[in-house]
Structure formats: structure tokens, C-alpha cells
Amino acid sequence: xxxxxxxxxxxxxxxxxxxxxxxxxxxxxxxxxxxxxxxxxxxxxxxxxxxxxxxxxxxxxxxxxxxxxxxxxxxxxxxxxxxxxxxxxxxxxxxxxxxxxxxxxxxxxxxxxxxxxxxxxxxxxxxxxxxxxxxxxxxxxxxxxxxxxxxxxxxxxxxxxxxxxxxxxxxxxxxxxxxxxxxxxxxxxxxxxxxxxxxxxxxxxxxxxxxxxxxxxxxxxxxxxxxxxxxxxxxxxxxxxxxxxxxxxxxxxxxxxxxxxxxxxxxxxxxxxxxxxxxxxxxxxxxxxxxxxxxxxxxxxxxxxxxxxxxxxxxxxxxxxxxxxxxxxxxxxxxxxxxxxxxxxxxxxxxxxxxxxxxxxxxxxxxxxxxxxxxxxxxxxxxxxxxxxxxxxxxxxxxxx
Amino acid sequence: xxxxxxxxxxxxxxxxxxxxxxxxxxxxxxxxxxxxxxxxxxxxxxxxxxxxxxxxxxxxxxxxxxxxxxxxxxxxxxxxxxx
Numbered sequence: 001x002x003x004x005x006x007x008x009x010x011x012x013x014x015x016x017x018x019x020x021x022x023x024x025x026x027x028x029x030x031x032x033x034x035x036x037x038x039x040x041x042x043x044x045x046x047x048x049x050x051x052x053x054x055x056x057x058x059x060x061x062x063x064x065x066x067x068x069x070x071x072x073x074x075x076x077x078x079x080x081x082x083x084x085x086x087x088x089x090x091x092x093x094x095x096x097x098x099x100x101x102x103x104x105x106x107x108x109x110x111x112x113x114x115x116x117x118x119x120x121x122x123x124x125x126x127x128x129x130x131x132x133x134x135x136x137x138x139x140x141x142x143x144x145x146x147x148x149x150x151x152x153x154x155x156x157x158x159x160x161x162x163x164x165x166x167x168x169x170x171x172x173x174x175x176x177x178x179x180x181x182x183x184x185x186x187x188x189x190x191x192x193x194x195x196x197x198x199x200x201x202x203x204x205x206x207x208x209x210x211x212x213x214x215x216x217x218x219x220x221x222x223x224x225x226x227x228x229x230x231x232x233x234x235x236x237x238x239x240x241x242x243x244x245x246x247x248x249x250x251x252x253x254x255x256x257x258x259x260x261x262x263x264x265x266x267x268x269x270x271x272x273x274x275x276x277x278x279x280x281x282x283x284x285x286x287x288x289x290x291x292x293x294x295x296x297x298x299x300x301x302x303x304x305x306x307x308x309x310x311x312x313x314x315x316x317x318x319x320x321x322x323x324x325x326x327x328x329x330x331x332x333x334x335x336x337x338x339x340x341x342x343x344x345x346x347x348x349x350x351x352x353x354x355x356x357x358x359x360x361x362x363x364x365x366x367x368x369x370x371x372x373x374x375x376x377x378x379x380x381x382x383x384x385x386x387x388x389x390x391x392x393x394x395x396x397x398x399x400x401x
Numbered sequence: 402x403x404x405x406x407x408x409x410x411x412x413x414x415x416x417x418x419x420x421x422x423x424x425x426x427x428x429x430x431x432x433x434x435x436x437x438x439x440x441x442x443x444x445x446x447x448x449x450x451x452x453x454x455x456x457x458x459x460x461x462x463x464x465x466x467x468x469x470x471x472x473x474x475x476x477x478x479x480x481x482x483x484x
Contacts, residue, residue: 059416059417060415060416060417061416061417061418061433061434061438064437064438064440064441064442065437065441118448120441120444121440121441121443121444122437122440122441125437
């Protein structure tokens with residue numbers, strides 16, 4: 001069995017703020033950050049945006065060519081490094097950045113399209129999807145591998161898995177891993193609406209638009225934000241006396257190779273089994289699953305089926321919730337944000353609720369966490385699922401420190 | 402005509418640099434405008450004055466030189482419009 005990797009820092013700029021504990025407390029209470037956006041669009045839209053004071057992180061002189069997606073990333077990564085505490089003797093060539101991003105600088109592209117022919121000269125460096133990782137590297141002085149993973153909704157879960165693998169191989173001593181996404185701009189919202197995957201809602205009901213696993217579900221809402229974690233070997237963490245939030249004990253990455261956008265239970269089950277195998281755990285050892293749970297008609301049933309296949313006779317003991325009803329779908333940052341939520345659930349022994357707002361679809365029947373403030377003091381291991389367009393599935397398995 | 406004062410105001414607005422610090426002789430690079438910030442500043446000048454800067458203007462180093470270049474272009478602008 002490979003040695004588990006320690007998680008020693010957490011940083012978020014999320015729809016529920018930039019303090020991980022306060023964010024988790026709000027999620028535990030079932031508070032939705034979804035609200036109506038862009039009233040000028042023909043079809044109503046809801047999203048969860050992240051309140052962000054750019055002046056805390058950047059002077060005006062530092063901002064040219066820095067899209068919001070990179071601003072959020074720099075802030076979340078910096079918060080994670082601060083949370084990880086004093087590093088002591090650390091070779092900057094042995095730090096790596098593993099960053100997920102689905103789209104890149106959406107606001108920069110939107111401004112270019114809408115500029116009436118006047119295209120800002122820094123559109124390209126602002127838009128390129130590896131800009132967030134590059135800006136983190138410059139801010140933190142990272143001289144090792146600075147890598148970006150663009151795997152749609154699994155981007156940042158894949159990034160975290162790759163970071164942990166690099167630490168286990170001994171390539172690097174410390175990784176800043178996570179993701180960033182900021183694409184709440186009219187053009188992108190219109191594109192997602194055209195894809196028919198966003199939740200419909202009545203006026204005044206935006207906060208409750210997303211209903212994972214419910215009979216009345218109709219899709220997700222977009223969210224923006226960034227989340228990063230600091231990873232290092234358990235031995236290094238012990239040596240420097242770091243506080244360990246949890247351990248990344250396993251991960252599994254698989255491909256459906258069946259359809260570009262339609263999820264596939266056997267493919268997801270392969271990723272789930274791979275994560276268990278790597279962690280050397282049995283399904284009954286895992287008490288909580290932060291589901292991908294995008295509240296689409298097909299996706300929720302397929303995810304439930306994949307979990308049921310792998311957990312078998314122990315399925316009833318697995319508590320499940322999708323927190324996307326509360327923070328929206330952060331796409332390339334979703335895996336990282338939900339990893340942080342899963343780590344906090346383990347650390348605090350509390351489970352965030354699945355706010356479904358009504359009857360659960362019988363085809364999604366499982367042991368959902370339906371009540372806010374659910375305690376789980378015996379929780380020892382938990383997983384976070386991220387299943388991407390393109391067919392890549394990523395599962396992260398965390399154990400209590 | 403000198404565009405110096407207007408440029409000082411624009412640079413203050415955009416990058417938060419105090420106009421008193423921006424003497425005509427001051428090097429824009431030394432004041433913290435790297436090559437990317439300078440390119441963006443030239444774009445903002447074009448927007449503000451409705452002019453087109455020349456490619457070689459991106460090599461300018463002081464605010465005085467920049468003001469002189471803007472003055473030349475603004476003085477020519479009506480002529481080139483009717484040419």
C-alpha cells in the first residue's frame with residue numbers, strides 16, 4: 001500500500017466566503033448561495049458568485065492581464081499556504097502547482113467579443129487556461145512543475161490526484177493543488193442554457209432551483225470560485241509539526257469511452273473501485289460520499305447506480321449528499337471545492353445536507369443526508385466524486401488524520 | 402498643447418500612482434509599469450483620446466516622452482481625418 005498524503009492547508013474563495021470553517025458551517029445549515037443573475041437574458045438564470053475583494057490580493061499595477069479566474073486562484077492558493085503554516089526549509093524547485101480549470105478567463109474573452117472591434121491587448125494572457133497556475137507560481141515563488149489540468153468537471157479532482165501521485169513518487173516535497181473557475185458572464189450562461197443542463201425555476205425560487213436526486217430536479221446552476229489544498233508527505237508533515245486536516249489515502253481515475261456527455265455507471269464504478277484499492281479500504285470503511293450530483297435527469301441516476309454497484313450490501317451504510325444545491329457547479333473548480341468540503345466533514349464529524357426540496361426520485365434511492373446539521377462522529381473515511389463531460393471520472397478518498 | 406496632465410490623471414485612475422510622483426522625467430518601468438501594464442496603458446490612452454498609438458510608442462520609457470508622442474498624434478489627427 002502506498003503511503004497516504006497529508007493535507008496540511010485549505011484555502012477557498014467560494015460562494016460561501018473565504019473562511020473554510022464558516023463556509024462549512026453555512027453548508028451544514030443548508031444555506032443556498034444561488035441567486036438570480038443577468039435579468040436581461042431571455043431565459044431566467046441563477047448562479048452562485050463569490051464575493052471577492054480584489055484589492056486584498058492585487059494592487060492596480062498588478063492587475064493588467066489578470067482575469068478574475070486567476071485572481072480567485074491566487075487568493076485561494078495564498079490562503080491555503082497560510083493555513084499550512086511555517087514551511088521551514090523548503091526548496092522552491094521541489095514545490096509543484098497542480099491546477100484545474102475548465103474554461104480559462106471567460107470575462108476576458110467576453111470583453112473581446114463585445115468590444116465592438118476594440119480588443120484589449122492582453123486578452124490572450126488573461127484568457128489562457130494555464131494563467132491561474134502561472135499567477136500562483138509567481139505569487140508563491142514556485143519553481144517546480146506548474147501544471148494545468150483541463151478535464152471539464154473533473155479538472156481539479158484530477159489535479160489533486162496528480163499532485164498526490166507526484167508526492168508519492170518523490171518528484172516534489174509540497175504541492176499546491178486545486179482549481180479555479182469564473183465564467184459567470186452572459187455569453188457562457190447562454191451557452192449552458194442552450195445545452196439544456198441548467199435548472200429551471202419559478203420567479204423568487206432561484207435559491208432552491210437545484211435539487212439533486214429529487215423527482216423534481218431539472219439540472220444545475222453555475223457557480224464560481226476557487227479552492228486549493230496543500231499536500232505533502234505524511235512524514236514531512238510530521239517532521240515540521242504541521243497540523244494535518246486529513247489524509248488523501250486514495251484516488252481513482254477512469255474513462256467511460258462511451259459518449260461525450262452522457263455519464264456511464266460502469267466507468268464511474270471503475271474509478272470508485274480504483275480509489276478504494278489504492279487506499280486499501282473496503283466499501284464499508286467509507287461512511288460519506290460528497291456526490292457529483294448535478295441534478296440532471298440522467299446523471300443522478302447513473303451516479304446512484306455506480307455507487308450501488310460498488311457498495312453492494314454495504315450501500316445503506318454510505319451517507320450521500322450533493323452540495324451543489326448550495327454552491328452551484330464550479331465546473332473546473334468543483335472537485336477542489338468539494339474536496340475541501342469532504343475534508344472538513346471528516347475533520348469535524350459532520351455531514352452537509354443534500355437540499356433536495358421535495359420527494360426523492362425512487363430511481364435515486366439511497367441513504368441521503370437530508371437534514372441540516374447531521375453529526376457523524378464515527379466517520380473515518382469519505383469520498384468526493386467528480387464526473388466530467390468527455391467521460392473522465394475522478395474519485396478522491398480521504399481518511400481522518 | 403500638452404497631454405501630460407491628462408496622462409497623469411489617467412495613470413492615477415488606472416494604476417493608483419500618485420500624479421505628484423509622475424514627473425515628466427520619471428521612468429514608467431521604474432514606477433512599476435511592466436511591459437504588460439504599459440501595453441494596457443497605451444490601449445487606455447487610445448480609448449480616452451480616440452487616437453491610434455504607433456507600434457514604436459510601446460518602447461517609450463518616460464511620461465514626458467509619452468505625452469510628447471500623444472501630442473504629436475492628437476495634433477495630426479484632424480489632418481489625417483480629412484486626408
